[in-house]
Amino acid sequence: MNSFLAANAELLITIVKIVLLLFIVLTVNAYLTWFERKVVAHIQSRWGPHRVGPHGLLQPLADGVKFLFKEDPTPAGVDRFVYFLAPLLALSLALTSIALIPFGPDPIRLFGHDIYLGIAPPDVNIGILALFAITAMGVYGVALAGWSSNNKYSLFGGLRSSAQMVSYELALTMSVVGVLLMAGSFNLRDIINAQAHHPQWGIFGWNVWPQILGFFCFFVAAIAETNRVPFDLPEAEQELVGGFHTEYASFKFAMFFIAEYTSMITVSCLCTIMFFGGWLSPFPASWTFTHYLPSAILIPFGLWVIWDGIRYETIFGHVILPGVGTVIAALGAVFVFLPGVNEFIQGPFWLLSKILVFLFVYVWMRGTLPRFRYDQLMSFGWKLLLPVSIVNVILTSFAILAKMEWGGK
């Protein structure tokens, strides 16, 4: 048994990582729906979900149960194979893309193996290209769902989404060329490390400053790729009932839902990695006191959760919430007293905080912006985003050329 373990250690580690990441991503997805409903509710002066559990915290659980136990009728006249394939394709591609994201700079040394955070090995040469390849395939989930449902509203949704994704994929790919030129690599780790050339610059060393045009194009195109407001024409309720997923019920609908939220997370990761320094701290490297920031956030937050939880009379509020609060506060305390652990979590801490900020921006936009009209969407993509991203590529190339010619290198 031991020899088997030793021989297949890499494989086993990868399987464990996949299971863990799947669990984390699905949980985060569930609570992302809660987060979205809460934030949008507060933007609109409402309370949002607040009945199921304290602050509505058990609402995702209730939704999940409902998704599992709803009746799942298959409409008449659907193309059965494609109808079942489409949600599977959407979900599996969305979950695959997150496997390519590196979540931290340093490996954990465990049982004589370097375990990196993130499933893909650290030396994937085509990281960003592979991500775009998976994104490119993601169109099929939506398009085929719309087509196979045998419903004109679904078909319209599918058509709109494939037209939209084809148009915005160009701008999406062109907008990161500037970043790739500056890093000289497709590897996501190299792209982050290229932003750390000046450790004392902190936030000003990130790609977002020289690549502000690229970031603008990338962010807009990425929102369009994920079919979110204000680019959610494929599922515009007022025009298309539900768009491409009108005919899907129960868990098949949930699969589209999870796929959409997972791609939101992936896009937030990509924004962070490409333009906002990934796991780099926004502070200069010499400010070592900022390393206590995770503890300074976690301990008060844990204490607040305990204080908030014991006021409730339900079991969840009275027992579980204080328990979770204790764990959070204890984590914060561990980081203070174990400097090694504290050093290790700096990278993941900053990465996750930035991802959270981007997820908030996503929700914020949903609460703020109205939907585009279809012709506006098309002319915006082709006549503004694409030319601007091409100009960005040309400017970056000239800047790099000028630096090579006259710069000190």
Place this chain on the structure above:
Amino acid sequence: MTAPLVVFFALAALAVIGAVSLIIQKHPIHSALSLIVVMVSLAGLYLLMGAEFVAAVQIIVYGGAIMVLFVFVIMLLNAGVEEHTSISKMAGAPGLLLVVALAGFVSASIARSTASVQTASQSGTMSSTKEISGMIFKDFVYPFELTSFLILVAILGATVLAQREKS
């Protein structure tokens, strides 16, 4: 059998099955889906040979962009199930002859070649994006630019053809 060999045969089988299914499927969308399977398994084969960049581009360009346009057009036209006519007389006897000739040619060249299947995996030689760009933009820059010019002419021609006639 080594692991790469198993993967190779699995992907090759998938590609062949996809290609056959492309022909025998009755519905255009199913045919397009089969073609996507072929494209993706070809990308897997490139990956197996260590050509990572080519594999990724294969999926982005063929699997993503081009096939999405195919599917889009089929959906837009709402093409229905096609009637399969009986095999045409022209394709019958000469087609069979051609099949035999092609199969003989391929198997003969495989039999004559000394390289075994395992040596197909050449990690690192073609993977470097730098080398590919060097080839495209230095060694073969004129054929490459000519090809892109040709594509541009084709796009312009399509636009002119699609334009409404001025009354």
